[in-house]
Amino acid sequence: MTPKELRALDGTVRPLIQQGQSPYMILANHPELGISVKTLYNYIDQNLLLTRNVDLKRKVKFKKRATHNKQILDKEIFIGRTYKDFKDSHADELDFWEMDTVLSANGSSKCILTFYFPAIELFWAHLMDRCSPGSVKAVFEHLQSVLGDAYEFSFLMPVILTDRGQEFGKPDDLEHGPDGTPRTSIFYCDPMRSNQKAGIENVHTMLRMILPKGTVFTNLTQWDVRKCVDHINNAPRKRLNGRTPYELAMKTIGPEILKKMQLRYIAPDQVTLSPKLLIH
Template identity: 55%
Template sequence: MSKYIPGNQKHLSLEDRVFIENSLNQGLSFKEIAKYLCKDPTTISKEVKARRASDWYHKGTFYNAKNFCVHRYSCRKVNVCDKILVCGIKCSSCPTCNQTCNVFEKEQCSRLNKAPFVCNGCSKKISHCTIAHKYTYNARFADRKYRELLSDSRSGIPITKHELRQKDQIVTPLIQQGQSPYQIAVNHPELDMSVRSIYAYIDKGLFSSRNIDLKRKPKFRPRKCHKTQITDRSVFINRTYLDFQSLGLDSFVEMDTVHSSRESKKTLLTFYFTEQKLFLAFLMNRCTKGAVRLVFEHLEKRLGTFEFISLFEYVLTDRGSEFGDPNALETGTNAIQRCSLYYCDPMRSGQKGGVENVHTMLRMVLPKGNSFEFLTQWDVNLIVNHINSTPRESLGGKTPYALALSAFGEDTLKALQLRCINPDEVNLTPKLIRFNR
């Protein structure tokens, strides 16, 4: 099943786990749960079995008070452990029965040994169940265990303490003699460490030497790392902001992305027409090159190739990794060049200030920290229509929709799924989405 599922399906989100918990409480099977979440049933089975919570002793339950033997109701044995000379207490009421009795047999439940592996959805109430070891699936507890495992798997170093001590005995004396990590890595290949690894071990305090012992490192500040930027520098050839300025354009399109909270991977791809102040937004399930290309192809299909070329002839964007394949964006489905893509300079978002400014209006409806997980394209279109129906002082009190209507025509705006909103009905608050669900 998994090969037919689009995107990265390796991890479950908190919302997925909440659905699993509710479904188990309703008595649904793993197959039914997996079908709704677009997962493999074994994924749900492994998730429940690995992250179920144990509750071996339930307060208020007399029957399973520390004695797990299946014979505890009919047992009449006394003083099996032979620890007390005079003991009149039945062994069935004593917890030591579990370790000392030769006929002890642990009570088990069939629900816990096979699917669903938990007590969720059981017809018996927990307070009346006689099974000592109970297992329940709690979504928030499971998500917390998942986060801890995710963090622990990425922490630490892949060597033993003995190996670390051997490396330290070589590196630290040489550092104190004034040698650089590069000298040490070249002269001692038995370390099996790169220069970058030696610097990292010293920085984390794993070696006896410290950063202050290095010759030059204390003089430099740590460099800023932009992991989301394009790494292939060849895409910027003839596409820099200087090349864009040489065109001397008055009308073009600015493109950017708006990210959701950490809980959701959904992203908004936004466009801004600088002359008409028209704003467009499209929901993407992932912030990837392929997702951006699909939006371009969808727009070209709805508008037609030549209408798309007239609207999106020149596009200016930032250096995000999702825009790292300009050839795929510039070339249409018919192998015709449908647009020309240009990139702003690094850390210069003001060079496409129009789209950055209209994002402030978007954030009035979708504040930062909100998840886009339950957002639909219909909701996005509603927000866009309200933004485009807001008069602008720079347009002489006209709305972007009215200006775009006279410039592009009604058919084009319908293809873009745009409509005019009554001035008294324009709403730029989170209530716009909340009340229209």
């Protein structure tokens, strides 16, 4: 590649790297560049571009999140809801979602309730004022309300797999709507086995590129969370052959439900996975 061609390549790549996009994402959206991901990494390693390795956010190693300080103590809750039950009932063959929370640094009681649909890697999240069973229930009631009813909720999320954090300690409240109509089934991972819901752990890594460890959520709003969700859902995935979760969701879940969930399209070169996304 000539020096002129390298400058042109860098002109496309560098701004997107600074937005937190990975080389894979960039090349998935720009096949006209005509190089492989490995070649782009080699150019960066060899200092042929102004882009440097230090700019590559995905090369940064993130520490695994510490286990919840507060776990569910009532073991009867897990009867019929263990990970073994999840596998034995073949619930993992249904359109199951994974659920978790992302905590603020010390200084705020706010947290983010997160949902992840492994089949198409779709992400959805909602800000909560506190990490409690009541707050989780309120999000479920809100989601059912915007979807329409318990049947619509069940169509979208028939099965949910989560961990044993105390905020998920009232599964009956989550499994049934306000009038008692069943809407989902809750299952729990084994203790200390975050790998049993590895998909949501991976998407949290993307979220932490925007909200790094140490971020206090005091001034975070639901609008901010929605913005994070949209940019994550519009990032191409290798497992999806370069397609985005949003693109696949439009085909499988449909535009009407995505609109109700307030999920929207972001143009490829506008996708930003860095703290600058939330600079107002």
